[in-house]
Amino acid sequence: MKGFLINKKINLKSTFIKLILSYIILTSLILSITTTVLYNSYKNQLIENSIGSSEKTLNQAIYYTDYILNWSKLFLYQLYLNEDIYSLMYYGKNNYYSSNENSKILQLNFPLPSIHSVYVYNNNSGKVYSSISETVDINNFYDKGLLPLISDSSDGFSTGLTPRKVSFLSKDNLKYDRNILSITFSNTKNSKNNLPDGAIILNLSVDEIEKYFKTISKDKCDIFAIDNTGNIIFHSNSSMFLKNVSSLEYVKTILNEHNSKGSFLSDINGEPCVISYNSSDKLGLKLIAVAPYHTLLGSMEEMNHLMLIIFISLLFIGIIVSYFISKKIYSPIGRIVKDVENKIIKHNLIGEIQSNEFDFLSLAIDSVFNENISLKKLSFEDRKFLRNRLIESLLLNNLTNFKDIKERLDELNIKVSEGTNLVILFKIDQISEFYSKYSHEDRKLLRFGICNICQDVSSKAYNSECISIGKKHISLILNTSDRGSLENLDLVENLIKEIQNYVMLFYNISLSAAIGCCADNLYKISTSYEVAMNYLNYTLKFGSGSILNYDKIILNLNSEYQYPDEIENALFSAVKLANIKNMEKELDRILEKISSYSYSNMLLGISQLALHSKKLIDTLYNINNESSNINLKSFLNNLDKLETFTEVKSWFIDLYTSSITQLDEKKSNKKNDIIKNTIAYINENYNNPNLSVDIISDYVNISSSYLRAIFKTTENKSLSTYISELRFNKAKVLLETTSLTVSEISTEVGFSNSNYFYTAFKKKYGISPNQYRNTFKIRG
Incomplete structure (x- = not known):
């Protein structure tokens, strides 16, 4: 024992x-x-x-x-429109040449550090004017590649950038080598020597551009660009310029690949590397990033x-x-x-x-x-925060690990699954007015209310999730196991219209919407979001409250950009003649033409029109021995913030009409008559609830845009503000002198909605109409 x-x-x-x-x-x-x-x-x-x-x-x-x-290209356009440069291109062979002529180009200020030099070729004289050297005959010019360059050029812009190695000659007759990219602007060729009558050649310094490539290149990682034949155009190592690398296996793979971008692993000199590439359609280049595998590890x-x-x-x-x-x-x-x-x-x-x-x-x-720790044990606020962050990460592709995403979605009761998903992105229109009108807390509550409306309406047909992203976007994700139902755009668009109507009804806020592409799995939700975000740019074309999708945008897009010079000539003729109606008509035509291109080309077209308009107005001022003070910098810098073509048109209308008004003294009297008749008409018809700018403009026989412009210039307030102030003043008199009810007074002064009158009166004067009446009686 x-x-x-x-x-x-x-x-x-x-x-x-x-x-x-x-x-x-x-x-x-x-x-x-x-x-x-x-x-x-x-x-x-x-x-x-x-x-x-x-x-x-x-x-x-x-x-x-x-x-x-x-x-x-814009700078090249400006050079072509410069009278001094224009004269260098076309003055006659027998014209007396002054040594000071070349100073016109030597004194040019380049807007970009990447611009190395400018040549101006004159076929009449056979001379080349250079921004970095003296004028010489083209056959004796130090840049031997110039002659074949302009020989091969076509009318207008060259199709792209021409890479060249050039031995330059400085003003001190010192030679130095540079890698450059040339852009050519030339006119029709002379039949005698098959050279253009005149040409401007803009040389970009490859070294300056490659500084950017060096800046963004990581240690031991190469970033470079090749053309379709495998020649290197840009490289973080400048000695690689114009070297042909098409024989390299990974370059062959990229050149033969049909996709515009991608990534893969490849051995380079026996060392595994990560290769990433993307394509630039404008430049016709493929940009490649090579990262040695060992540097990653x-x-x-x-x-x-x-x-x-x-x-x-x-x-x-x-x-x-x-x-x-x-x-x-x-x-x-x-x-x-x-x-x-x-x-x-x-x-x-x-x-x-x-x-x-x-x-x-x-x-x-x-x-x-066996103790089970779950997200369900978290507080409501914490769960809400996690839900929003997880949905936002799905949209912005910020998730670092998708392995447990399904479990997290289930635990947080997020109605997004592996089935087909579709992102609808809403944008609050007139965002600057939205920010000026509401406080930070009010804006937060309004975005929350819009999300609730989106959720309530969309849940009738789909499982859905909605969050506010950024300052002006609301993202709605629709989910269904039936892929076909998401492709029924009529059903989706009807839901969007219902949401827009409710938001306008309850909050008086206009929403534009964009429909992304269908996402087959969770990984592609971010792609659908990116597509919708890109489509929202096209509110510039379709205006506030629009619903944008692939069929509406991409299928009707004109891929070849061409500036409408003929319509511009007609527009400028109307401006010169001060013909307001024709001016608006031609402006509508040119903006309609510009709106047929991609978003980036729309901005380019608007920029060109603004530059040309400034040159026209400067010319008109010069004729009258005056100088204009037009500043395009602010307009061009904020071009991407314009929401609709209506704003663009308004800016150009204001530009033209204000210039015409200032230059033509005779029209000043006519303008005063118009304002006098307008005010008289408003005083007689202010009690008409249908009174509008369009009705008044028809009465005085001018366009509504021009009427708004001259009224604001003369009275220092908008026409709508004047009508509103007149109605409120009349309402105050009736409150002081009659016993009419507030509803009767609102009808008497032209308000169709007594609730709106009550709210607007209180907002303007800080007290309600009844309080105003009582206060007046006490004072009396």
Whole structure:
């Protein structure tokens, strides 16, 4: 019996050791799996982030090069419109040439540091004027590539950038080499020498542009651009200019790829690299980012060491904790075992004791490890915050791990699943007025109210989620397991119209909406959001309250941009003749033509029209021995903030009419007569609730836009404000002198809605109409 007790004690110790070992093994296993998963996730995420970073970098490079090209072309347009440059291009062969002629081009100020030089070629004289050297005959010009360049040029702009290596000659007759990109603007060719009668050549410095490529290139990572034949145009290493790399395998892959952008892994000189590429349609270039694989994993060594230290530290802590936990857990077991030992001795129940012990341990372990921690235990505010952040991350593609996304969506009761999803993006129209009209808290409440309306209306047909994104956007995600129902645009558009109507009814806020593409899975929801965001730009064309989708925008888009010179000539003729109606008609035509292009080309067309309009008005002022003070900088800098073509038209109308008004003194008397007749008509008809600017403009026989412009110029207030103030003044007189009710007075002064009159009166004077009447009686 004594030996049995000893064996039993040994067995008890063995159980205790097994318990400790089980905890240590379990802790080690959890730490090992967690560390491995974290390490691999970190490595994969690092590669994904690198690819994403490369894609963003390439997008920045494309935007930068497109920006340089657009502004270079605009600058070239300005040069062509410059009278001094124009005279250099076309003065006759026998005209007397002064050495000061070349100073006109030498004194040019370049708006971009990337512009290296400008040539002006005159076929009549056969001379080339350069912004960096003296005037010489084209056959003796230091840039030997100029002659074939203009020989191959066509009328108007060259189709793209022409890369060249040129040995330049400075003013001090010193030679230096430069890599340049040339843009040519020329006219029709002379049949005698097959050269244009005149041409302007703008040379862009590749070195200056490549500074940007060097800036955005990460350490040991290359970013460069090639043309369709594999010649390098831009590179972070300037010595690579015009080198042909089409023989490289990864370049062959990119050149043969039908997709405009993508990424893949490839070996370069035996070293694995991550290759990302994107295409610039305007430049006809493919931009490539090459990141050596080992540079991506460079930080993994530090991560590896850090994880090893953490693993050992946590394992050591786990051993200590395991000992105390095991001891604490085993303490009651020991007491039970002691009680059981007496029973074992008396009743020989070894089997039962062993069974009960392991059942107890199993229950203890289950009690420790079966605790379920869920997001459902969070507070309502925390759950709401997490819901919004998770939905926003899906839209903006900010999720770093999609593995547990379905579980999170279910736990947070987010009605978005792996089925087909569609993003509808709403934009608050006239956002500047929205911000000036409401406080921060009011704006927050209004966006919350709009989200509720979107949720209530859309839930009739779909599972949906809605959140406010940024200062002016509301994002609605529709979800359905039936893909076909989401492609039923009539149903979707009817829901959008219902939402727009409710928001206008309850909040008097106009919403524009854009429908993204269908997303087959959760990963593509961000793509649908990006498409919808891009479509919203086209409210510039379709106006406030529009519903935009692929069929409405892309199918009717004119891909070839061509500035409407003929319509511009007709417009400028109307401006010169001060023919307001024809001016508006031709302005509508030219804006309609510009609106047929892509959003970026719309902005380019509007910029060109603004530049040409300034030149026209400057000319009109010069004829009258006056100088204009038109400043286009603010307009051009805020061009992308214009919401509709109505705003664009209004700006040009104001520009033309104000210029015409200032220049033509005779029209001043006519304008005063118009204002006098307008005010008289308003005084006689202010009580008509249908009184509007259009009705008044028909009465005085001018357009409504012109009437608004001259009225505001003369009276220093808008026509609508004048009518409103007159009605309120009449209402005050009736409140002071009659016993009519507020409703009767509102009708008497031309308000069709007494509630609106009551609210507007209180907002204007700070008290209600009844309070005003009582206050007046007290004073009386």
